[in-house]
Amino acid sequence: MTYLPGSLYNDPMSSFASSEIRRELLSLLVCPETGLPLSGWDGASRYGTLTTIEGKTYPIRQGIPCLLPTFLQEATAPLVSDASELAEKKREMDARDAQAEDYDRMLGLRIFTAVELPLSLRYLWLEPQHLMLEGGCGTGRMTAAFSQKVRGLVCADFSFASILAARQKLSPELAEKTLFIQADLSQLPLRSDSFDRVGSFGVYEHIPTPDARSRALTEMGRVLKPRTEGGRIALSAYRWGAPINWMSEREGHHEGGIYFRRFTMDELKHLFAVNFCIGESTEKLLYYHLLWGRKP
Numbered sequence: 429m430t431y432l433p434g435s436l437y438n439d440p441m442s443s444f445a446s447s448e449i450r451r452e453l454l455s456l457l458v459c460p461e462t463g464l465p466l467s468g469w470d471g472a473s474r475y476g477t478l479t480t481i482e483g484k485t486y487p488i489r490q491g492i493p494c495l496l497p498t499f500l501q502e503a504t505a506p507l508v509s510d511a512s513e514l515a516e517k518k519r520e521m522d523a524r525d526a527q528a529e530d531y532d533r534m535l536g537l538r539i540f541t542a543v544e545l546p547l548s549l550r551y552l553w554l555e556p557q558h559l560m561l562e563g564g565c566g567t568g569r570m571t572a573a574f575s576q577k578v579r580g581l582v583c584a585d586f587s588f589a590s591i592l593a594a595r596q597k598l599s600p601e602l603a604e605k606t607l608f609i610q611a612d613l614s615q616l617p618l619r620s621d622s623f624d625r626v627g628s629f630g631v632y633e634h635i636p637t638p639d640a641r642s643r644a645l646t647e648m649g650r651v652l653k654p655r656t657e658g659g660r661i662a663l664s665a666y667r668w669g670a671p672i673n674w675m676s677e678r679e680g681h682h683e684g685g686i687y688f689r690r691f692t693m694d695e696l697k698h699l700f701a702v703n704f705c706i707g708e709s710t711e712k713l714l715y716y717h718l719l720w721g722r723k724p
């Protein structure tokens with residue numbers, strides 16, 4: 429994996445305009461509210477606007493299309509005690525932004541990654557011709573490993589600071605074929621049936637309501653290619669079972685107010701099976717379940 433210091437990566441957008449893969453990735457973006465195509469950004473400028481034919485606009489900030497649904501864009505400060513989807517998601521966005529610089533420094537996470545990444549790659553089964561969506565890329569702990577194995581990668585996350593941290597980790601070659609977008613997994617601004625692979629690792633358990641979790645799985649299924657074209661999704665989520673349940677809560681909030689819920693394997697399989705036929709699943713990672721599947 430190539431890690432570049434930020435100073436070497438001052439202008440990641442400089443050479444993107446003419447790239448064919450970049451244009452292809454841009455063509456996958458749609459309005460999260462209406463599904464209408466978006467145009468008006470060359471994929472290279474650091475600031476600008478993406479616009480639908482109806483005139484709805486979305487800003488480009490530091491080269492990143494900000495395609496959050498309207499309800500998450502509003503600058504309302506939710507009450508700390510409010511457990512609604514909006515309040516929980518806003519709290520997590522703020523907490524992830526605040527923690528973005530420290531996330532990768534956690535020693536335990538680095539050790540875990542050495543075991544988790546090879547297994548996640550096996551479940552994804554990436555090939556050089558693939559287009560992949562990473563749903564909830566965070567600070568890019570696994571992004572470079574995905575990007576170097578595929579033709580093109582779209583990384584979606586609702587934490588802007590995490591996306592900036594993730595982008596810093598890519599070499600110019602990987603950055604060119606990796607499009608980061610600020611987006612909500614429960615309302616993806618992406619065309620249907622577009623991706624050969626969808627991977628989402630350590631994200632599902634943080635989506636705060638059963639309805640929002642169900643919409644996220646439906647959305648990831650919507651953008652995945654059909655099984656006849658080989659589309660495959662891999663997903664991990666917090667596991668509820670021994671020894672985790674001896675020392676942890678089943679549902680609650682991490683530091684900074686980040687919501688989480690842990691799932692039994694049966695429960696997660698049941699939820700996943702609403703949208704996907706399960707290929708394989710494992711509890712080997714103990715802390716996480718890992719599954720892969722295809723659309724029915």
Ligand SMILES: C[S@@+](CC[C@H](N)C(=O)[O-])C[C@H]1O[C@@H](n2cnc3c(N)ncnc32)[C@H](O)[C@@H]1O
Pocket residue numbers: 517520521524563564565566567568569570584585586587590611612613614628629630631634635
């Ligand atoms: C625990 S981190 C995992 C990041 C990365 N997948 C990894 O394994 O290192 C969870 C990430 O999911 C993002 N996230 C949570 N809910 C989301 C949602 N509804 N839409 C987009 N991103 C979300 C958070 O901002 C955070 O970056």
